[in-house]
Amino acid sequence: MGDVAKKRWLPLEANPDVMNQFLHKLGFPTDAGCYDVFGFDDDLLAMVPSPVLAVLLLFPITKESEEASHAEQAKLEESGAKVSEKVYFMKQTVGNACGTIGLLHAVGNLACSSLVNLEEGSYLQRFVKRTSTMSPDEKAHFLETDTELEDAHSLAASGGDTTPPDISSSVDLHFICFVCVDGGLYELDGRKKQPIYHGPSSQETVLKDSVKVVQEFIARNPESVNFNVIAVAKDD
Numbered sequence: 001m002g003d004v005a006k007k008r009w010l011p012l013e014a015n016p017d018v019m020n021q022f023l024h025k026l027g028f029p030t031d032a033g034c035y036d037v038f039g040f041d042d043d044l045l046a047m048v049p050s051p052v053l054a055v056l057l058l059f060p061i062t063k064e065s066e067e068a069s070h071a072e073q074a075k076l077e078e079s080g081a082k083v084s085e086k087v088y089f090m091k092q093t094v095g096n097a098c099g100t101i102g103l104l105h106a107v108g109n110l111a112c113s114s115l116v117n118l119e120e121g122s123y124l125q126r127f128v129k130r131t132s133t134m135s136p137d138e139k140a141h142f143l144e145t146d147t148e149l150e151d152a153h154s155l156a157a158s159g160g161d162t163t164p165p166d167i168s169s170s171v172d173l174h175f176i177c178f179v180c181v182d183g184g185l186y187e188l189d190g191r192k193k194q195p196i197y198h199g200p201s202s203q204e205t206v207l208k209d210s211v212k213v214v215q216e217f218i219a220r221n222p223e224s225v226n227f228n229v230i231a232v233a234k235d236d
Contacts, residue, residue, distance in 0.1 A: 008094065009100070009150065009153055009157065011099060012103075014056075014058040014175070016034035016230055018156055018157075019099075022100075022103070022152060025152065028116070028118065031235065032232065033233070034232055035049055035232075040214075040215065045207060048231045049235040050234075052206055053106070053110050053116065054206070055178040055179075055210035055229065055230070055232070056102050058173055058174070058175050059176070059218075060172055061173065062224070072196065073192070073193065083194055086181050087109065087179075087181045089136050089188055090190060092140065092191055097143070098175040098176075098191075099157075101190045102177045104143075109188075110232070111124070111128045115203070116234075174189075176189040180202060180206040180209070184200060185206065185213070211229070
């Protein structure tokens, strides 16, 4: 779940119930939450509550995924990256924190776009307000020193269906987030230097647009069962 880091957390389980408990306790609106995406055909996508606000992907870090990431970075450095200034993005410097950072990427962009109203005075509202003007590296440093979120993460990570691994162990699974901001689909990965633009999108199509990119990830390691897709959605 990321590179060697100064600080390590317990990994967060890819479990909507665990994630919802974590988010709602910190001030995410109770009419929105995380839901499993069970498949990519139209019938299964239609089972996901709507509107979908963001999409989370858990995937295995492999030789193939790392090679694709390096090739992508080289291409961006050559051609330049298209990134809207409205995208909320943070780097990851805490080991195993990618699940929480994925959720914070969703929360930060949804709150800054006024797609959700965070509970007045809540932790998440205070976090987004304090960090929204920070650079990606400054946000990462803020998270490193934030004991309130670390405690909430630790509680959530201990509350899953599976026994969490030893905190010092390296976990070769990683969470990223997809959001639609300013008419574009962005992949937000705290291990990367910047948000990755994946073309035009809209709130109405963000799930299907994200799934197209998710399928590219899966195609790199088609035999792996360590993929998990979770939608952040309102249940209207």
